[in-house]
Amino acid sequence: MTRLVVALLLCEWLAGCAALTNPVGRGIPVRDVPPELLAEAKQCKEPVPLFCLRSTPPPQYLLGGGDVLGVYIEGILGEANQPLPVQASESGMHPLSVGYPIPVREDGTVSLPFVPAVSVQGMTLPQAERAIIEAYTVTKHVITPGRERILVSLIRPRQTRVLVIRHDNPGGSLSVTSRGFLGTQETIGSTTRGSGMILELTAYESDVLSALAQTGGLPGPDAANEVVVQRGYMKSSSDLAPMPTEFESQDPISSTNLTSCGVETIRIPLRLPPGAPLPFRPEDTLLRTGDIVYVPSRDTEVFYTAGLLPAGEHLLPRDRDLGVVQAIAQIGGPMVNGGMNANNLSGTLTSTGIGAPSPRLVSVLRRKPDGEQITIYVDLDRALRNPHENLLVKEGDVLILQETKTQAMMRYASEVLHFGLVSQVIQTSRTTGTATWSAP
Numbered sequence: 129m130t131r132l133v134v135a136l137l138l139c140e141w142l143a144g145c146a147a148l149t150n151p152v153g154r155g156i157p158v159r160d161v162p163p164e165l166l167a168e169a170k171q172c173k174e175p176v177p178l179f180c181l182r183s184t185p186p187p188q189y190l191l192g193g194g195d196v197l198g199v200y201i202e203g204i205l206g207e208a209n210q211p212l213p214v215q216a217s218e219s220g221m222h223p224l225s226v227g228y229p230i231p232v233r234e235d236g237t238v239s240l241p242f243v244p245a246v247s248v249q250g251m252t253l254p255q256a257e258r259a260i261i262e263a264y265t266v267t268k269h270v271i272t273p274g275r276e277r278i279l280v281s282l283i284r285p286r287q288t289r290v291l292v293i294r295h296d297n298p299g300g301s302l303s304v305t306s307r308g309f310l311g312t313q314e315t316i317g318s319t320t321r322g323s324g325m326i327l328e329l330t331a332y333e334s335d336v337l338s339a340l341a342q343t344g345g346l347p348g349p350d351a352a353n354e355v356v357v358q359r360g361y362m363k364s365s366s367d368l369a370p371m372p373t374e375f376e377s378q379d380p381i382s383s384t385n386l387t388s389c390g391v392e393t394i395r396i397p398l399r400l401p402p403g404a405p406l407p408f409r410p411e412d413t414l415l416r417t418g419d420i421v422y423v424p425s426r427d428t429e430v431f432y433t434a435g436l437l438p439a440g441e442h443l444l445p446r447d448r449d450l451g452v453v454q455a456i457a458q459i460g461g462p463m464v465n466g467g468m469n470a471n472n473l474s475g476t477l478t479s480t481g482i483g484a485p486s487p488r489l490v491s492v493l494r495r496k497p498d499g500e501q502i503t504i505y506v507d508l509d510r511a512l513r514n515p516h517e518n519l520l521v522k523e524g525d526v527l528i529l530q531e532t533k534t535q536a537m538m539r540y541a542s543e544v545l546h547f548g549l550v551s552q553v554i555q556t557s558r559t560t561g562t563a564t565w566s567a568p
Contacts, residue, residue, distance in 0.1 A: 155503030158519045167522035171449045173399040183414045185332035188252045193234040194286030198227035202277035225281035243268045288334035289417050292343045295322040295425035296351030336413045339421050357394040358420040435528035437461040451518035452506045493526035
């Protein structure tokens with residue numbers, strides 16, 4: 129009879145103990161995980177210096193196609209008995225200009241009366257003034273040398289027209305939350321409507337940093353850590369690259385068809401490992417007319433919890449490493465709690481005594497590149513003592529917290545099996561005293 133009772137208790141124990149019937153009970157410890165299956169560390173990366181995203185202007189302004197000059201030539205563009213035409217620069221960044229507006233053509237030349245086109249490409253304002261004086265006094269002898277009165281100034285600097293598309297617009301975002309069985313809520317991602325803007329950037333301010341500064345600043349935590357520049361599709365209003373009819377990739381910013389059409393895709397990362405060389409050239413940050421500056425949204429990276437942890441979906445930080453220990457603490461799971469547990473109904477703390485130690489076994493389910501799933505064991509006691517045992521959580525991981533087999537047996541023995549002892553402590557001819565002790 130005794131054997132039958134023991135057998136029934138053993139069957140009940142084995143059938144109800146999750147530590148012994150664990151469906152993911154076979155796995156490998158953290159120290160034996162191949163390096164290619166470990167999560168890439170994020171905190172070791174540093175932000176790219178901001179000056180690397182900006183072009184360095186020359187000491188003096190150099191003229192080019194698109195500039196508008198103020199030119200005064202006494203007797204030809206203006207008369208001696210008339211007041212000088214004075215204009216303020218549109219940007220307010222340049223001094224007052226004197227003269228009539230003369231645009232610099234795309235080939236870098238200016239068209240003036242009675243002389244051939246004068247090239248001012250790459251010249252400073254004093255150099256352009258001397259070139260125009262030479263055209264009127266030497267090349268064509270329109271004005272007697274020494275009697276010329278010619279002034280050249282800058283009315284409006286040339287501008288670069290670009291399109292900025294951002295998918296990290298905070299004002300157009302919609303948060304997505306997850307509710308756990310304890311009533312807790314957590315933002316696990318957001319959908320953004322994005323924003324777009326056409327910018328006209330003045331010369332020597334037409335760089336990636338200026339484009340970001342005028343459209344909301346650096347990408348926020350909802351954006352990917354990179355800026356993408358597509359260049360070469362729209363060279364001018366009358367010169368468009370052919371639009372590809374089919375794309376080999378679903379990603380519009382990495383399609384190989386764009387390269388075959390002469391469209392260049394430049395990726396500018398915003399965080400790099402210490403000492404890593406910049407994967408882009410300084411001239412890549414200088415924008416050109418027709419460029420598309422794209423700030424992509426961040427792919428929502430989540431991990432999942434189960435077992436003795438609140439079941440749910442949780443967001444992974446973008447720039448911060450999250451170990452198993454920190455992940456459990458972040459979601460409020462039991463860890464080093466001395467047997468204290470949260471009551472699911474009333475929210476009060478209850479304790480089952482020393483027979484219920486803190487669960488310490490975490491099974492991490494992780495997908496391999498080939499799609500196969502592996503189980504990684506994390507011992508919380510070891511992870512709290514040794515950072516190398518604190519496995520970094522990877523996107524898509526499933527964290528299952530359970531008791532070890534020894535912990536499960538101790539808890540079962542303390543909750544199910546009860547022992548009583550009776551001891552006689554006093555005995556006289558008239559009185560008998562006993563003491564009773566039970567466990568647990």
